[in-house]
Amino acid sequence: MIEKSKIKNLRQxxxxxxxxxxxxxxxxNLYKSPLISILKFIEIHFAKFIEICCLWFVILxxxxxxxxxxxxxxxxxxxxxxxxxxxxxxxxxVYEGEVIGDMMVRAEFAWINVSDGRSAIGIWIDKDLLKDxxxxxxxxxxxxxxxxxxxxxxxxxxxxxxxxxxxTSLARIKSGELKQERIISTKHNLLIVLLGxxxxxxxxxxxxxx
Amino acid sequence: xxxxxxxxxxxxxSYYLGKIIxxxxxxxxxxxxLALSNQEINPAYDLxxxxxxxxxxxxxxxxxxxxxxxxxxxxxxxxxxxxxLVAMFxxxxxxFLSGHWKSYLDACFDAMSGFATTGLALVQDLDHxxxxxxxxRHLMMFIxxxxxxxVALSFFVxxxxxxxKMYVGEARDERILPNVIHTSRFIxxxxxxxxxxxxxxLGAVGMLNGMKPFNAFxxxxxxxxxxxxxxxxxxxxxxxxxxxxxxxxxxTVVIMILGAINFKLHYHIWMGxxxxxxxxIETITFFITIMIAFFITAIGLSQAGxxxxxxxxxxxxxxxxxxxxxxxxxxxxxxAQFKNEWSHLAMFGIICAMAxxxxxxxxxxxxxxxxxxxxxxxxxxxIKRIISPxxxxxxxxxxxxKEIFLEDKQVRSALLITLLYLLLYILGAIVxxxxxxxxxxxxFESTSAAANVGLSCGITNVNMPTLLKLTYxxxxxxxxxxxxxxxxxxxxxxxxxxxx
Numbered sequence: 001m002i003e004k005s006k007i008k009n010l011r012q013x014x015x016x017x018x019x020x021x022x023x024x025x026x027x028x029n030l031y032k033s034p035l036i037s038i039l040k041f042i043e044i045h046f047a048k049f050i051e052i053c054c055l056w057f058v059i060l061x062x063x064x065x066x067x068x069x070x071x072x073x074x075x076x077x078x079x080x081x082x083x084x085x086x087x088x089x090x091x092x093x094v095y096e097g098e099v100i101g102d103m104m105v106r107a108e109f110a111w112i113n114v115s116d117g118r119s120a121i122g123i124w125i126d127k128d129l130l131k132d133x134x135x136x137x138x139x140x141x142x143x144x145x146x147x148x149x150x151x152x153x154x155x156x157x158x159x160x161x162x163x164x165x166x167x168t169s170l171a172r173i174k175s176g177e178l179k180q181e182r183i184i185s186t187k188h189n190l191l192i193v194l195l196g197x198x199x200x201x202x203x204x205x206x207x208x209x210x
Numbered sequence: 211x212x213x214x215x216x217x218x219x220x221x222x223x224s225y226y227l228g229k230i231i232x233x234x235x236x237x238x239x240x241x242x243x244l245a246l247s248n249q250e251i252n253p254a255y256d257l258x259x260x261x262x263x264x265x266x267x268x269x270x271x272x273x274x275x276x277x278x279x280x281x282x283x284x285x286x287x288x289x290x291x292x293x294x295l296v297a298m299f300x301x302x303x304x305x306f307l308s309g310h311w312k313s314y315l316d317a318c319f320d321a322m323s324g325f326a327t328t329g330l331a332l333v334q335d336l337d338h339x340x341x342x343x344x345x346x347r348h349l350m351m352f353i354x355x356x357x358x359x360x361v362a363l364s365f366f367v368x369x370x371x372x373x374x375k376m377y378v379g380e381a382r383d384e385r386i387l388p389n390v391i392h393t394s395r396f397i398x399x400x401x402x403x404x405x406x407x408x409x410x411x412l413g414a415v416g417m418l419n420g421m422k423p424f425n426a427f428x429x430x431x432x433x434x435x436x437x438x439x440x441x442x443x444x445x446x447x448x449x450x451x452x453x454x455x456x457x458x459x460x461x462t463v464v465i466m467i468l469g470a471i472n473f474k475l476h477y478h479i480w481m482g483x484x485x486x487x488x489x490x491i492e493t494i495t496f497f498i499t500i501m502i503a504f505f506i507t508a509i510g511l512s513q514a515g516x517x518x519x520x521x522x523x524x525x526x527x528x529x530x531x532x533x534x535x536x537x538x539x540x541x542x543x544x545x546a547q548f549k550n551e552w553s554h555l556a557m558f559g560i561i562c563a564m565a566x567x568x569x570x571x572x573x574x575x576x577x578x579x580x581x582x583x584x585x586x587x588x589x590x591x592x593i594k595r596i597i598s599p600x601x602x603x604x605x606x607x608x609x610x611x612k613e614i615f616l617e618d619k620q621v622r623s624a625l626l627i628t629l630l631y632l633l634l635y636i637l638g639a640i641v642x643x644x645x646x647x648x649x650x651x652x653x654f655e656s657t658s659a660a661a662n663v664g665l666s667c668g669i670t671n672v673n674m675p676t677l678l679k680l681t682y683x684x685x686x687x688x689x690x691x692x693x694x695x696x697x698x699x700x701x702x703x704x705x706x707x708x709x710x
Contacts, residue, residue: 079546082544082546082547082550083546083550085547085550085551086551100337100338100446101337101425101446101452102420102421102422102425103420104419104420104421104453104454105420106419106420110420111419111420111454113446113448113452115337115447117335119447119448119544120337120446120447120448120452122448122451122452122454124454137337137338138337138338139250139338139339139340139341154516154551155516155517155518155522155526157518157519157522159454160456160459160521160522160525160526160542161516161517161519161522161523161525161526161542161543162451162454162542163451163543163544163547164454181250181251181252182252183251183252183255184252184255187252187255187256187259187307188255190259191255191258191259191262194259194262194263194266195262197262197266198262198265198266198269201266201269201270201273202269204273205269205273208273
């Protein structure tokens with residue numbers, strides 16, 4: 001009970017002090033307009049608060065701007081694109097992966113398929129942009145690793161509803177290479193053993209038939 | 211009373227199993243030659259090892275259990291059920307050795323999927339798989355589509371009456387020609403002729419699409435084998451989406467439909483009886499069910515609003531539908547798109563199409579058109595009987611190559627198989643749900659596995675639980691053989707333990 005009354009007293013004192021300050025400021029103010037007086041009052045009493053608010057606001061706007069600019073500038077995985085196709089539909093995305101299979105030229109454009117290891121996505125691209133690509137992924141070669149920037153379509157109307165990316169730029173990040181095949185000696189030895197076993201069975205069969 | 215199988219039964223089954231294994235091993239020489247000509251050294255070792263393993267086992271079996279006796283029904287049926295399991299284990303060896311499958315179980319899953327012409331796959335990094343191993347995947351579909359036993363019947367058996375029992379055991383209850391061996395050879399003739407035509411067509415389209423000549427024709431051969439045998443494997447991980455071509459889709463649709471047609475109907479068309487297409491109960495039912503299923507799917511897709519243009523909706527919806535209905539499983543959308551973007555109604559339309567399947571004596575799985583047609587005819591007969599005067603004699607006919615009077619025996623048989631298929635679909639769906647998948651997705655994947663389709667909504671992946679992998683393997687096996695041989699094989703083992 002005592003603490004409550006103390007707090008009440010303190011609050012009343014604080015209000016009185018504020019009122020006093022306000023009266024002083026208005027009386028000392030050279031401007032006669034009430035609006036300017038109010039603004040002056042706010043400036044005096046909430047200056048720091050306004051400063052902090054403004055700073056936060058600027059930071060917030062800047063962050064949003066940066067985020068908006070670079071929203072999809074980071075490479076997006078194929079599974080992210082396929083699973084959230086609606087979210088990315090019609091937006092510019094950056095997609096990275098290995099060029100696999102054939103580069104299928106269709107007049108001025110071409111289809112390439114780029115796999116990031118999880119899934120492959122079809123890329124519709126200007127054929128002139130493919131000049132840098134030397135290797136495409138297959139059993140015998142590791143394809144070039146490329147970064148594609150383009151517009152993502154979850155059901156492209158121009159291409160029969162395919163999920164694809166219409167590339168605006170292509171950058172080769174890592175060059176592919178031809179793979180060297182190494183013979184696994186275990187397989188070689190096992191093959192010799194099995195050939196021996198087969199010969200033995202064939203000889204035994206011959207002997208039994210005779 | 212169950213009679214314990216005698217030594218004689220085991221000897222006969224083992225002897226013919228040995229012959230089938232040798233036949234399958236010899237099939238491995240085709241990809242082996244391809245590996246050697248393409249200078250793929252490790253795949254050549256893998257294929258050679260598998261070939262030798264098969265040949266040795268086969269030779270041991272035919273040497274130890276040598277017999278001249280013919281097969282009876284129980285032996286023939288058990289042999290078929292068993293040979294499909296053995297084929298799975300043998301076919302999985304080169305897959306597993308390639309290192310593109312995480313475990314031998316995964317390789318077995320893909321081998322069964324291949325032989326049963328399903329198309330569900332657990333392969334890793336398919337885009338870097340060797341040409342020869344990829345060819346073997348598709349060849350398994352071609353062999354399985356014709357029937358593993360038919361391979362042996364056609365090339366390694368000179369003629370015996372037990373052939374018919376094996377032929378029936380592989381879910382082919384119609385003889386095209388009086389002799390079963392001639393029938394199986396005719397099936398091969400049709401398939402090889404279409405293989406040449408289809409590969410040429412797909413190769414030409416591939417080249418038009420900008421593919422390199424070797425790749426265009428290699429892909430053409432692989433895609434033909436998987437499409438005609440309503441399998442669904444493809445040489446690249448994106449399936450048919452890899453080609454980005456309307457023409458490619460059109461050609462594959464034609465091949466899929468050809469594969470879903472009864473070989474008996476093929477024979478009559480080849481013999482000049484083209485009117486049969488328009489009169490046959492199976493083609494009529496097929497046409498009607500496609501229309502109904504597409505209507506459901508199209509409504510579902512327009513509800514989902516993913517395809518704003520009608521042409522695009524038709525292209526995507528119709529392709530997946532035909533692929534599902536013929537039991538092929540080719541996709542022009544990603545698996546995740548089914549569950550994420552297609553509405554439940556659209557998925558339901560595809561499930562219905564998958565559950566129905568193509569024609570009997572074709573390469574498709576599922577309930578099949580003849581049975582659906584018979585149901586409707588039986589229903590029509592019953593309605594006629596009710597509305598006709600009591601003293602009138604009501605009969606119902608249907609046209610399947612010739613006019614046939616509908617009998618209760620046919621209806622009962624069709625109903626029994628349909629019921630078993632429905633149970634199989636539900637079994638897989640329950641297992642899927644028990645393992646935490648939603649109902650519709652589980653039903654979709656289960657129907658796809660049991661009806662040997664291969665469309666996937668994403669449940670089938672390398673990380674799925676072992677129990678689900680085993681369930682799908684069982685479903686593919688049982689669905690392809692239409693149950694009887696599997697029940698007989700189970701009976702064979704039960705009798706071995708409990709029989710007197």
